[in-house]
Amino acid sequence: MKQFQHDDILSSEKQFRINMINGLLGYKTLNLLGTTNSNRLTNLCVISSAFHLGANPPLIGLIMRPQRDHNDTLKNIIATGEYTLNNVLPEFYKEAHQTSAAYPSEVSEFELCGFSEHYISGFKAPFVSQSTIRIGLELREIVDMKINGTTLVVGEVVQILAEDEIIGDDGFINHITAGTVTVSGLDAYFLPEPLARLSYAKPDLPVQEIKEEK
Amino acid sequence: MKQFQHDDILSSEKQFRINMINGLLGYKTLNLLGTTNSNRLTNLCVISSAFHLGANPPLIGLIMRPQRDHNDTLKNIIATGEYTLNNVLPEFYKEAHQTSAAYPSEVSEFELCGFSEHYISGFKAPFVSQSTIRIGLELREIVDMKINGTTLVVGEVVQILAEDEIIGDDGFINHITAGTVTVSGLDAYFLPEPLARLSYAKPDLPVQEIKEEK
Numbered sequence: 504m505k506q507f508q509h510d511d512i513l514s515s516e517k518q519f520r521i522n523m524i525n526g527l528l529g530y531k532t533l534n535l536l537g538t539t540n541s542n543r544l545t546n547l548c549v550i551s552s553a554f555h556l557g558a559n560p561p562l563i564g565l566i567m568r569p570q571r572d573h574n575d576t577l578k579n580i581i582a583t584g585e586y587t588l589n590n591v592l593p594e595f596y597k598e599a600h601q602t603s604a605a606y607p608s609e610v611s612e613f614e615l616c617g618f619s620e621h622y623i624s625g626f627k628a629p630f631v632s633q634s635t636i637r638i639g640l641e642l643r644e645i646v647d648m649k650i651n652g653t654t655l656v657v658g659e660v661v662q663i664l665a666e667d668e669i670i671g672d673d674g675f676i677n678h679i680t681a682g683t684v685t686v687s688g689l690d691a692y693f694l695p696e697p698l699a700r701l702s703y704a705k706p707d708l709p710v711q712e713i714k715e716e717k
Numbered sequence: 718m719k720q721f722q723h724d725d726i727l728s729s730e731k732q733f734r735i736n737m738i739n740g741l742l743g744y745k746t747l748n749l750l751g752t753t754n755s756n757r758l759t760n761l762c763v764i765s766s767a768f769h770l771g772a773n774p775p776l777i778g779l780i781m782r783p784q785r786d787h788n789d790t791l792k793n794i795i796a797t798g799e800y801t802l803n804n805v806l807p808e809f810y811k812e813a814h815q816t817s818a819a820y821p822s823e824v825s826e827f828e829l830c831g832f833s834e835h836y837i838s839g840f841k842a843p844f845v846s847q848s849t850i851r852i853g854l855e856l857r858e859i860v861d862m863k864i865n866g867t868t869l870v871v872g873e874v875v876q877i878l879a880e881d882e883i884i885g886d887d888g889f890i891n892h893i894t895a896g897t898v899t900v901s902g903l904d905a906y907f908l909p910e911p912l913a914r915l916s917y918a919k920p921d922l923p924v925q926e927i928k929e930e931k
Binding site: 504505506507508509512513515516517518519520521522523524525526527528529530531532533534551552553554555556557558559560561562563564566588590593596597598600601602603604605606607615623636638643644646648650651653655657659660661662663664665666667669670671673674675676678683684685687688690691692693694695696697698699700701702703704705706708709710713 | 718719720721722723726727729730731732733734735736737738739740741742743744745746747748765766767768769770771772773774775776777778780802804807810811812814815816817818819820821829837850852857858860862864865867869871873874875876877878879880881883884885887888889890892897898899901902904905906907908909910911912913914915916917918919920922923924927
């Protein structure tokens with residue numbers, strides 16, 4: 504078995520450490536983050552740092568790397584107060600990955616990487632037409648993480664657009680039907696296969712599988 | 718297509734909203750969080766809120782729900798300054814789910830749910846023997862999220878224990894070899910199948926698949 508202690512981690516080669524630490528936690532949420540500036544120049548980038556912060560109010564957090572003054576996405580979020588998260592499908596995960604390239608500010612990754620913008624009334628930020636689950640968020644809080652210079656962006660879910668068959672009667676989001684892709688580390692993409700849904704856990708009851716409803 | 722606007726979300730039935738909002742982002746990191754109190758009474762709980770915060774220093778964030786005064790895990794993390802994250806395998810994802818039951822403080826979910834504790838020299842918190850990727854963390858920062866009363870726990874990775882074949886020469890963590898399970902929503906478990914690893918994205922180059930090394 505391999506063991507890396509603190510000193511081993513800190514002294515490891517830079518790219519090795521980046522790969523290892525990024526991959527430690529397992530499969531991550533994968534979304535395309537869509538924004539626009541006040542001149543309607545759009546921006547799109549793939550992110551794997553979005554996380555559930557709470558259901559009431561419905562809040563999502565995401566981490567942006569330390570480049571606040573140069574980051575078009577963060578500037579757009581702050582300028583317009585709105586952004587979108589859109590799931591990634593097997594048909595376009597390579598194009599989604601390509602949005603992480605360092606394109607100049609004056610061009611839109613939507614056009615350069617082959618995505619279409621979808622707009623809804625009363626909401627400025629662009630959704631991704633090709634996605635099957637699309638979330639519109641309003642900025643609620645920016646937290647500067649002093650420990651490493653990253654930025655925690657907290658937004659409230661104000662729009663959900665999804666194909667009809669994806670949201671079940673109990674609110675369950677079916678990511679198999681949606682075709683959602685996941686990622687590990689910086690660059691490895693995966694399509695999950697279901698094991699089971701499990702019943703709400705109680706101390707005195709064995710866990711049971713929830714059978715699929717039609 | 719279904720569309721939920723802000724008012725629809727806020728007025729939806731409570732469990733429906735919890736399921737829907739928890740499931741929106743797709744597949745999430747899944748880990749067992751191990752702690753101990755100062756009397757060596759251990760605690761284990763399944764979490765899906767851990768996220769990569771940075772590689773240098775190696776930092777991981779996780780969200781704890783608003784129950785700070787009653788939460789054994791958070792109390793243990795604060796008391797000892799140490800905790801572990803351990804991946805979940807298909808052989809024990811049901812037992813991992815069962816750790817979310819509301820057991821009394823005086824008992825350990827390790828024993829009740831069928832997990833063995835693994836300790837290493839100089840580190841107080843228990844690892845899960847059955848896991849193939851095990852991370853030891855030291856508490857660095859607690860951030861109270863005023864927006865909804867949750868707690869953001871930031872820790873630095875100070876130990877990594879993994880089976881030999883899981884960490885590649887470039888630091889890539891192979892979660893297929895590791896057998897890592899992922900989760901969506903509150904209760905749906907999945908085992909991913911690989912699509913591809915993709916090359917570092919550059920503006921003028923098409924994305925290429927990285928071939929598996931032996």
